[in-house]
Amino acid sequence: MPRDPLPLLHSTFGFPGFRGVQESVVTRVLAGDNTLAVMPTGAGKSLCYQLPSVVLEGTCVVVSPLIALMHDQLRAATAVGIRAATLTSVDTDQMETIARFRRGELDLLYVAPERASNMAFRELLTQAPLALFAIDEAHCVSEWGHDFRPDYRLLRPLLDHFPHVPRLALTATADKVTRDDILDQLGIPREGMIVAGFDRPNIRYTISPKDNTTRQIADLIAETPGAGIVYCQSRAGTEKMAEALARSGRPTRAYHAGLDPQVRARNQADFVASEDMVICATVAFGMGIDKPDVRFVAHAGMPKSIESYYQETGRAGRDGDPAVAHLFWGAEDFAKARQRMSEVEPARQAGERVRLQALGALVETPGCRRKILLRHFGDDAPDYCGNCDNCLNPPGAVDATEVAKKVLSAVFRTGQSFGMGYIEQVLTGVSTERSLMNGHEALGVWGLVSSADELALLKPVIRALLLRDALRANDFGGLEFGPGARGILKENEEVSLILQPKRERRGRGRSGSSAGTVANPSGDPLFEALRAKRRALAAEASVPPYVIFHDSVLREMATLKPRSLSAMANITGVGERKLTAYGDAFLQVIREEGA
Template identity: 45%
Template sequence: MEQAVQVLSQTFGYSEFRAGQAEVIEQVLAHRDVLVLMPTGGGKSLCYQIPALVLPGLSIVVSPLISLMKDQVDALNAYGVSAAYVNSNLNSEQLVSVFRGMQEGRYKLIYVAPERLMKMDFIERLQHLDISLIAVDEAHCVSHWGHDFRKDYRLLGQLKAQFPHVPMLGLTATADLATRADIAQQLNLQQPFVFKGSFDRPNIRYNQITKYKATDQVIQFVKQQDGSGIIYCNSRKKVDELALALARQGVNCAGYHAGLEGNIRDLIQRDFIQDRIDIIVATVAFGMGIDKSNVRFVVHFDLPRSIESYYQEIGRAGRDGMPAEALLLYDEKDAVRIRQWIASGENVERNEVELQKFTAIEAFGEAQTCRRQILLNYFAEYSAGQCQNCDICLDPPKAFDGTLDAQKVLSCVLRLQQQVGSQYLIDVLRGKQLKRIFELQHEQLSTFGIGKAQSDAYWHNIINQLIHRGLLRVDITQHAVLKLTEEARPVLRQTQTVQLAVPRLTIDLGKKKRVSEQDYDRPLFAKLKHLRKSIAEQDNVPPFVVFSDASLADMAAKFPQSSSDFLQISGVGQTKLERYGQRFIEVISKHLD
């Protein structure tokens, strides 16, 4: 661990580990399998990159997309780390060169897609090398319950048989309880150390508005923002129409979807990464391949298909830790259409999982409780406090003592033996004269009809609030039945009250407080960004690979004017000091004169 701390400081330029990194790294160095659950921007990469530099051999990183591999390798090379990737973009000469470098021990990390890794000739090649660890990034792709399931990831479970003594890491930012257990099983992790970091991203503000003249809403929002952004749409047609509307308003943007030629998509993505395009309007085809730290906002023009997708997509904002915005436009009609799309899928079993996951994001869209609470509770990180950085907290709906309503719902769930979904529960609460209820003799329950004074919509909203507050959970492994959590017990025992929001159809955002501004010299920050961009163009790397926005803000706050001062800046290691330090110090000194 002493070596790990040294690598953290001298190579990556950080004075201390983020939450969980030290624990994970220690377990990897002890040759244990590990499952890492950290939010996007939480520092997952260092959990395998630092052990890779401390351990003697070669580390293999499974990565899903070619563009993501390139950005990560570029970033490592900028830190002075010898890394390479193996993918279809390499010609035969380049591929031979990388293989020779692996054989000669020139690399510490090799990034590879699962399809390539699991080919027998590649496995045989690795068996002749000293492999120190295998890291599987975006590990939720291995799980049937995961939101982005990929068949090729399933084969990765065979790696343990081929390399039984090599520690394996599964890393993901988005996994509910069912997905976590499945990842460990599918990867054949042996008694893994499981680290679940906080899923909270306090620097991101969660906003939602009811969808009405959506294009105008997006234009208005974008004009209030500064810096890079991503806007997600659910169809290629919407992408093209919205990108054109924004361009007519003078916005520097481009559309991105699978209908474009591959070389055009690559060019657009590269221009966005290089800060030559400010805003991308995209389908989810513009997905996991984004490793850009200075995205300042993410907009969902349409409702995503799961909480995991939403969380992963908004997680592309503010990865540098600086303030960022997320905006969701919600329309119930969109929800109906998406349900139809999901139900039309060929795999009936998969459709059921996706429909259950979509129900959760629908509930999020209808929520009248703290949005951060909902997200955290979904990932089993129960949070009692409100965040004060979402539209609900900044413009709270009217609250009422919902203890009695909560007790009615929770008691009914208990009497139905925690074996029914929300609609059947509502049918019993409202005392509906339905054949199934009488067949199961549920009309004899004491809770039958106790909620008849309120509508289906009312109880649907109350149930969702109880799920959001962590008193109920939806078990997707058992056809979305409602289960009580431990937090429900004191409410049922009448030892704890519950404050709920009065159900309402519309949300008035009103005037919101701005995200708290960091204290740094903004004219200097602009000059440093200009220098960063010119260096990035010379080196043909993304600007954030040179320095993140957070590093530039730190410079603009501390005004380093010597090499020793510059090393104290977050994200500045020895290699970056030698490559870039003098040029940035000169700009800072000139600004202060």
């Protein structure tokens, strides 16, 4: 019989009890049952295999998709006293790791799916007791998932070769189709699935049309203390954005697959170790981040799917503190997405179309963003969440059907071959050499939009028509009809526009900022002194500050002001290893600053 996990939960991790579905997952694992756990980022997925790894005899083999992610998780596991190692292509101590495994000296062994599916590795695993197979980021196993990795589909023979070793698959991002595929591919029964839900209540979702995106993101950064990620849509875009944002005085870095590998690794390491850096990245900066104190994630354009959006925004606020996810979108994003869809194999196009429609519903809704997001994943959600832009500051709406019809008429009358700017010129009667040459000034649509109200709606209406697939951009940037045009022109389908409230620009870190951050509540000097001590200890140990303690732990220290190691041991997140390593140093700060 396995040992009772609760004493080890407290002594190793410093937690007085389980959170959410952790207990249900751990109970199944300890009973030897195969399990799929679908848990939101920040819900403590890694504990579901880390705790069994110290309870059970033998080694827990963790299959993880990225080396950087494995090394982050290795640091965190080692910091709490778990005997852990990675076996990757960049590790120089592979022979030592293999020897430790054979001697039964490892609780956790992290490997990539490419190695795990190798016959030589399977043979190695026969040479020592195994406690568990944990398949992290398990949505990668599904061809319907947004991050499909073919090597994940080669794991089943390895798992079946050790039928008495339980298998635990973990993911934060999987709709029903993907969940069913994971179960089938990894040989987990339907009753073995535990879905915790997808809500991340500490993240504030905000979505805005693009209007000088660089300035919009600079405003967000100015009012949001802490580290953040800006997702850009091209490699050049990351470098341009990083250069522009650096002028604000915040430390910034760029990250994309085209950088020199050493530069890329250094930029990621600098970001992980920093408490206030902004990294501008492509989606190459993906699952390899295990940083809990990211205070905001900004998208400078549309993600490729609603699953990608959920996972990318989920990198904010993993420590449970308030964070913000702000998406800036343009109609051209949807036009490009539809063009890319034609390049997808036919069997996948229907699913991609559903995902794009879900993104459209998310950006276009005047109602709760969280409701749209959660219901996409099959979660029940109330009509009001209280922590998205639309719930906090409800937008107005205007009937723009007549303006939409005028735009469509202008596109049709000019031959469905001109871009957005030219269509606007035709509708507003701006004479140019091109309009004279084409004879468009004689058309009935020439100067058809003249009132101030209609002029203000032109750009939003064109954006809405592109979003609804009533208009499409051709390969040369010209606008042409999409399938949604007929309903507006022939069937009087209404076009209602959301009028976003004007957003006040605030200074850095002002109360009420969009992030709602709590980096330093009420300016507590003891909290800041504890952070300074953590920073020094982290630099000395060459680890990121959060590996020492999360902000929430320091906040509890600042509130309770423990005066002894025994009192310090009662702080959530202070296990025996960290108490021994750091307890005296933080007690000294509390004695000096907290009197």
